[in-house]
Amino acid sequence: MPYHTFKCSECIPERKKHAVVKGEDEDLTSCLPLGYLKTIPGTISERGCAFCGAKHVIGTPMKDVIHLCHGPVGCTYDTWQTKRYISDNDNFQFKYTFASDMKEKHIVFGAENLLKQNIIEAFKAFPEIKRMTIYQTCASALIGDDIDAVAKEVMDTMPDVDIFVCNSPGFAGPSQSGGHHLINIAWINQKVGTFEPKITSDYVINYVGEYNIQGDQEVMVDYFKRMGIQVLSTFTGNGSYDELRGMHLAQLNVLECARSAEYICNELRKRYGTPRLDIDGFGFKPLSESLLKVGLFFGLEKEAQAIIDEETARWKPELDWYARRLKGVKVCLWPGGSKLWHWAHVIHEEMGVDVVSLYTKFGHQGDMEKGIARCEAGALAIDDPNELEGIEAMKKLKPDVIFTGVRPGEVAKKLRVQYINAHAYHNGPYKGFEGWVRFARDIYNAVYSPIHQLSGLDISKNEIDTDKGFMTRQMISDVKIDKEAAIVSGERQYTGDYDCVSKLRDKKYPKIEKQSLSIE
């Protein structure tokens, strides 16, 4: 096994099996780190907790819901707005956050009465919202507050409201991934099958594991609607509480982030016989094949192909402009979970960047299998890294840019390594054909930022030319490219709108009549 030992972690021998280098002749039977295990004492993990995984990742992107934490106010505050999961209802779930604000006296005397008061107060403050999710925290779990009983009591006295309870305290798993699992199972156990949304198409899907980061979901739903498909529910970005209660009525579950939401797909398959189709919404080829797969399932391949042709013709010349300038850029692909495999191959194939390392904070071995299978030889793969390991890897690998979260991103900046926010994006959406160009533009802007170049100069030591203006990005990037070839092929920079999502909300779509399967 090609394990990699970090010098900074030599004093923590258990870390040895959590990092591997993919060699030329390695495959998954010889090259896979351990994963989804308890963080080893002595290593400072970058992971979140199971409460955060349940609430922040999966619960709160639901849009028409009061999301209430039963715990100290910090649990709510620190999981609020850290991801840009926008919605088409004026971002209700994003603008407000709710907490029962437990204090020491509640720990001593119990906080069920406090919770009940808070639930009623919140519903009264927002009378147009009739749905609520409540999240247990470490504090309320340890004192044994019966949140389910309180919720039932309120629902008995307020029959027009519906409440979902998620018992996933911070300690309920080695990372946020434990919370993903718990809320998936809690939702199907408590809510699926309790409401029947209106079916408006012959072709009905649930779009699962999609969180509408900067509009990802709305871009993808636009494609599905153009194909004549009804997206009955989205689990959970821009998703409606009641539509998600009707997940059992869909004909197909289209799964994007298997790491966070395969559980509910698997349960829907087992309990209701709804099949699961995994897709990739990132990158021209994976997205095209994903749309074709969904189209084939319903006999809508022509509709899917029409979208692919139109979008490719519109956006491919812009992707190519950036790809020509990104070739050979060294990337550390260090996201939380699924993007390590969503992106590992396609940023190399379609943008020309080289993935020199990939890591996952909370992924399981299955995620690493996908990531290692997709990345090129030589990449350093790390499970649950600590900050010192990240620094050591950056110094050794000398990447041009890191795709990661805000906290490790700030560490990278201090080493003069640029970073792109892989969780919440910089200028997303990144899904969809246009989104993929926006991602390429963000990488380009990061790598060739004139400010970044200037930040490497020390005015107390370096000679600074005073007779020259600042370099622009293109002056820096175009040194290494054949400009004539780019002009001949019609390549150009991104020409889309600053906001490419809001306009989708008023779009009208044709109804597509059912047809027989036509493709072999």
Place this chain on the structure above:
Amino acid sequence: MDDIIQEQVEQLVDYIMKWCLWQFNSRAWDREDQNEGILMKTMQILCDEPVERETPSDKCYWVEAVILARDFKDNYPWLSKMEKNEIKILMKGLKEQIDYLTITGSLNKELTNPVY
């Protein structure tokens, strides 16, 4: 399996591992079903044989198989020159290798977990 077929199997394995996700469902029994369902139907499509797609799960396998068969044909021109019996031998070798990489030889300790 001769060296040429072995080399061809490796090319197809590399393609699947890079571009597909269906072989990586989280449990061994699920991977067995996926590998069998999709690769069997891919073989049937490549050999112009009828493909079962009545049940929802069969339909999903068929969808994946249609895309995979197209990609194989587009990327590996030697495939269209093969006889049907050769394709069957090739696909049998491919199935064995994918099963080995994702199930029998896998280092993933979650594969045998009895619950999801």
